[in-house]
Amino acid sequence: MKLQGNKNIFGSISAGYSSVMMAIMLRKWYPDHNIVYGMANTSKERKESLHFMNECNDYYNLNMVWIEAEFHEKGIGVTPKIVDYKNLKTKGEIFESGIKKLGIPNKENKWCNRDMKLEVLRKYADSIFGKDNYSVAVGLRIDEMDRVRKDYKTNNVFYPLMDHKIDSKARNKFWKDQPIQITIPAYKGNCDLCFAKSxxxxxxxxxxxxxxxxxxxxxxxxxxxxxxxxxxxxxxxxxxxxxxxxxxxxxxxxxxxxxxxxxxxxxxxxxxxxxxxxxxxxxxxxxxxxxx
Structure with missing residues (x-):
């Protein structure tokens, strides 16, 4: 749930139509807020997705921050590294460094999303706004209610697309008239052969x-x-x-x-x-x- 009276928002972006639409609209929906956008690159993201995100970042003036996870020796948690689009790792280097430390990720060992995305984005947002001094905007739609985390009301997480009744039809209508388009089908998005894909x-x-x-x-x-x-x-x-x-x-x-x-x-x-x-x-x- 969005923090009441707090005007700091961290927008978590994943290079998909829904989250990028959210990023574009946040400044319209919350014009008097301090908004920072970030995307975590796992090094196994599709290059088409990264290209789409970079084009949107430039065209819509999002000023998004590219973040990559750095893994350390046992006992030291993952830390965020700020990078730019030209220097993104795209050959699985980050993912492999995590595998060396934490093992092959799978249904019983789900560290990849936690360490390569959630932790580094959270730590970066904390460094910008201060711990618990911001709300996290996530781009889930009204037709994705089943994906809402159960503790969102007490975790400073909110869903602007849901608040504005945006479903897949409204999202697709929005992107139909935009000059930038994703060039791969949805099932190829995110890590190319992610174990959680069907x-x-x-x-x-x-x-x-x-x-x-x-x-x-x-x-x-x-x-x-x-x-x-x-x-x-x-x-x-x-x-x-x-x-x-x-x-x-x-x-x-x-x-x-x-x-x-x-x-x-x-x-x-x-x-x-x-x-x-x-x-x-x-x-x-x-x-x-x-x-x-």
Whole structure:
């Protein structure tokens, strides 16, 4: 819930249509507020998404800050590093440094969104406004009520698009007349082969862009059999899966997903798929990592 009487807003942006629309409209909706925008780059974001965000940043004068996570030795938390668009890491470097420290992220080991996005954005906002001296604006729409965090009323988080009754139809109408457009379908957004994407989306991506498999496959083969100090449950799950951790549900490897994609299946389209079957099971960040 937005802090009453406080005019500091930190806008968390994720390079999607909804969050960027929120960023554009915030200054209209809250003209007398101090607004700062930030986006965290994981180094596995699609280059098309980063390009779209940079174009919007320039065209709409958002003055957005690019932030990347820096991992440190055990016992020291992740810290934010301010970068610019020209120097963004895009080859998985940040993600790999986190894997070295925290293991392969998956449904049972969800550190990636927390450390590479939430923590660094929060720490940056704290450094600008002071701890608990700002509200966090998140770009969820009125038709995404199921994604609202349960403790938002006590966590200084608010949802401007919901407050203004913006649903996917209103969002799409807004972007129809804008000079800048996203050049990839929704299912390819965020980290390219994120483990929280549905099997259908992963299979579609692998079918259309097979080269996306190599980095994820390398991470499994390089780090999947390494135990992590202080994480007994992670190590136990690894042993239960013949000594290997993977990103994907059902302990699927990249090879498993490629074989699945070789079979006939209905490809994902540019809208989110909600059918409750084997191919469409996905976690929240399967359709956009939840920040704050």
């Amino acid at each position: 099997n259908r989306k992963l299979m579609t991506i692998l079918k259309e862009e097979p080269n996306t498999m190599f980095w994820w496959d390398k991470m499994i083969k390089t780090y999947g059999s390494i135990t992590i100090d202080g994480k007994p449950s992670y190590n136990e799950l690894m042993e239960q899966n013949n000594g290997t951790q993977t990103f994907y549900r059902g302990y699927n490897t990249i090879e498993d997903l490629v074989k699945m994609a070789e079979q006939p299946f209905t490809k994902a389209n540019d809208e989110y798929v909600y059918e409750n079957d084997l191919f469409d099971l996905e976690e929240e960040c399967g359709y956009g990592c939840v920040v704050f």
